[in-house]
Amino acid sequence: MEKIISILICLILISCDFEKKKSKSKFDNISEKDTTCLNGIKEAKKDIQKGKLVYCYTMGGLLYKGLRSEKELTVLLKQNNIEFKGVVVSDVQYENQTHCYCPYMEGKIIEKYGKKFTDSLLNIADEKYLMNHINDTMYFGDCDKWPNYPNDKEDSNDEYSIVLQNELAKKITYPKGYIKIKNKTYKDTAFVDIRFYVNKKGESKILSFWFVFDLKTNHNFKRELEAEIKKYIKTENWTPAQIRGVNMNSDMNLRFHLK
Numbered sequence: 001m002e003k004i005i006s007i008l009i010c011l012i013l014i015s016c017d018f019e020k021k022k023s024k025s026k027f028d029n030i031s032e033k034d035t036t037c038l039n040g041i042k043e044a045k046k047d048i049q050k051g052k053l054v055y056c057y058t059m060g061g062l063l064y065k066g067l068r069s070e071k072e073l074t075v076l077l078k079q080n081n082i083e084f085k086g087v088v089v090s091d092v093q094y095e096n097q098t099h100c101y102c103p104y105m106e107g108k109i110i111e112k113y114g115k116k117f118t119d120s121l122l123n124i125a126d127e128k129y130l131m132n133h134i135n136d137t138m139y140f141g142d143c144d145k146w147p148n149y150p151n152d153k154e155d156s157n158d159e160y161s162i163v164l165q166n167e168l169a170k171k172i173t174y175p176k177g178y179i180k181i182k183n184k185t186y187k188d189t190a191f192v193d194i195r196f197y198v199n200k201k202g203e204s205k206i207l208s209f210w211f212v213f214d215l216k217t218n219h220n221f222k223r224e225l226e227a228e229i230k231k232y233i234k235t236e237n238w239t240p241a242q243i244r245g246v247n248m249n250s251d252m253n254l255r256f257h258l259k
Contacts, residue, residue, distance in 0.1 A: 027104060033096050040101035044108075053082045053109055055118060056102035058089060068142045069122070069129035076121045082109065130244050137197065138250040140241055147198040147252040148239035159193075159253050164233075168256055171232045175224040179215050180259040189214040190258040194229065200247040202238040206230060207251065213258070229256070 030037050047054065055077055057067050066086060067073065074084040087102060109118065140146045148154070149161040174180065181190060193210040209226050213219055241250035 025107070027100065027107075030100070031096065034098055036094070036097040037100035040099055041104050044101045044104040047105075048108060051081070053112070054085050054102075054105045055082050055109065056085045056087050056105060059086050060089060064088065065141075069125040072128040072132070073121060073125035076125055080113070080121075126244065130246060133243075133248075134246070136249065138241060138243070138248050140250045140252045143241040143243050143248060143250055144245075145239075145242040147196070147204075147241045147250055149254065150234045150237040152239075159255055161254050164254055165256060167234075168229060168232055169259075172225070172228040174228075174259065175221040178218055178221050178225075181214060190218070192225070192229070192256050192258060194233070194254050194256060196252045196254065197249070198238050198240055198252050199249045200240050202236065202240050204235045204238050204252075206233060225258075 027037075027041055030041070032038070044054075055073075057070075057073075059066050070084065070086065077084050085102070106118075145155075146157045149164045152161045152163040154162070190213050192212070195207045195210070196204045197207055198204040209222070209229070211219070211222050211225070240247045241252070242248060
């Protein structure tokens, strides 16, 4: 009988020890030198004690990009007593200092709602965003796929079309008196940004031109160059912008490098 009791006690102790190891958190042994992390955890614990959970969304640093469905997500999170926080990451990094407020909060949200909870809300919020803007004219940078110039098959999202560049370069006539760049090192210093409106059907129209010249005298030829470009720009058969696989009305900017 004593042997059985001893075995049971051992099993209980082993079980307790296993649970302790299992529940051990990565935040349990933070270095005293990492004051940024320790202060972040302290702040997070205070907020949690007040009944406040926070979902953090990293919006980048130098290349800032906000969450397009932030408004929709904020509403969904609020329904679950969670606040939204957009985080801008600093480009300055300090040695042995880490930011722990958001990771700590993330862990607590997972504990309460599960690992897939926030991903599910993000997806629902983005669906709502699409429905809320289905007939709007979208900023091209907020679209999953940007509009593409006719016959340009490149899938990368950028503001340059090799097809437009080659077609215009072959066709336009530069005004008399326009001085072309002779030094090839500076061949990209003269250009025009052409802003378009592109609808869901792939029909476009030019909204504006913005010229940059390497020589001041060439500014005198802006109107003539605009007229030349308008002659040869294709306004139909564009590939429209898309959000979640749905065609959208949008603006678009394409750059044409001048000679």
